[in-house]
Amino acid sequence: MTTYRAPLDDILFAARLAAGASAFEAGGILADLGDGLLEATLNEAAKFAEERLASCYRDGDRIGAIFADGAVTTPPGWKEAYAEWVKGGWNALKADPAYGGLGLPRLLNAACTEIWQGANAAFAICPLLSQSAMEALERAASEELKKTYLAKMVRGEWGATMNLTEPQAGSDLALTRVKARPQADGSYRLFGQKIFITYGEHDLTENIVHLVLARLPDAPPGTQGISLFLAPKFIADSQGRFTRRNDLRCAGIEHKLGIRGSPTCTMAYGDGDGAVAYLVGEENKGLATMFAMMNDARLAVGLQGVGIAERATQQALAYARERLQGRTPESDAPAPILAHPDVKRMALTMTAQTHAARAICYETAASLDRARRQRDPARASEAQRRADLLTPVAKAFSTDIGHEVASLGVQIFGGIGYIEETGAAQVMRDARIAPIYEGTNGIQAIDLVTRKLQRTGSALAREIEDMRAIAAEARFDGASALVDAVADFERTSRFMLKAAPALALAGATPYLRLFALARGGTLLAKGAAQGEARRIAIARFFARNLAVASSGLAREAMEGGAAVIEAEAALHA
Structure with missing residues (x-):
């Protein structure tokens, strides 16, 4: 099976095209990526992805996440890979420097995200969600919550999840039923169940910070009555150490078509006195706050589509160059199947679609950087509107392309692509979820x-x-x-x-x-x-x-x- 190699030339080309050459010069909005920092960082990202993440990709599918006695064990090698991820500071790339982040541009993080996802999508969805949760907390959490949680999340010591879906409320969040009861000390208690919670339980981090949509007792009906709460797996004891288990648990994990190393959990809140939680933002305005996290995650999932498409294309091209089958009008000798026009058409379709999806995602990331870094308020506002416009296109097109390209990859392999040993089938199975989650x-x-x-x-x-x-x-x-x-x-x-x-x-x-x-x-x-x-x-x-x-x-x-x-x-x- 062909292993993944980060397409650094294509990534750098797309990043420079999206930002514009002047952006990296002194005084440009991405000047902190000048003097070779962009190239050096992506080289290190590629090295880590190829040596550590790609090496445990197959075991993630073959062995998967394992649930037993309320705990989830990730596949072999994942804990060690995550520890190296944290040590490398990758979780902190775009996070607020006030909490230990590096404050680097979204465009750099987007390029790294593509690399992580191409190497091992099931692993990379975990830090993707943590980074998106940090985005929501940076925007809306109280200073006390930021002080308590953000630094550890930025360092990667604590992970995070997004808890939206319930059995009766898939995409229709107006049907949310999880209840939040206010307490005299200003905290809340949560009661109810959430499903399809990615990395709701795992062994990669010391603590897991759940961001949960729930309803207060007097909340208005529909989406106008949803609030956002932070509920950690462990809460502080009398010494301020996070050693007390909160009243929440993983009730089980799903058996899935793809990304099997990523545990998809059913989460139960409030078997006893209720899960201790804290309000993020204002009461009954939680959906708007959650959308800050979701929009960040939607671009990242679009990049997952790009990474998966790139991996599928690399595998298919390598096979098509080596596999001898049939003869061409130009020669009677057995030819590589890539020489046949229809196979070449499929390979070109995979390549062109992947490049187009990458370009759209990077344009979206560069627009977000302009919105945050442009000193002229009018230009910053214009850039944000562009990012808002492009985000649903980046997410939907790129994840559709991820699935379409992976399917073409299996087609190029032919019958052997339908057999697990080649790896093409795993890529196609992994790709299928991306057009569904983070908003279909x-x-x-x-x-x-x-x-x-x-x-x-x-x-x-x-x-x-x-x-x-x-x-x-x-x-x-x-x-x-x-x-x-x-x-x-x-x-x-x-x-x-x-x-x-x-x-x-x-x-x-x-x-x-x-x-x-x-x-x-x-x-x-x-x-x-x-x-x-x-x-x-x-x-x-x-x-x-x-x-x-x-x-x-x-x-x-x-x-x-x-x-x-x-x-x-x-x-x-």
């Missing part, structure tokens, strides 16, 4: 058409203007397909802004894919403008073979809604 990709599309288009103001117009300019200047053969794709996207965007709600919802998913094709294709064309033959070839393939789907997606988004809404008869036997 259907929800990302709904968010895009019902919220982001309406709330980001001029960001959409600027995005289209940028795409149009790049497509018009592209000089490679087939670039006219990008001009058409941008025009299709612009036309469909106008429709979505005015469409009746039901029609907009019915066309949301093809619209998001159309957005990604236009944006991804033009970003690849922007990279191709630098003249490197490989990048020109990737951009040309994307334009002529993938972006040409834009016209069909536009028609589906604008004209197909009625056939969805009025198709009840088709769904009855």
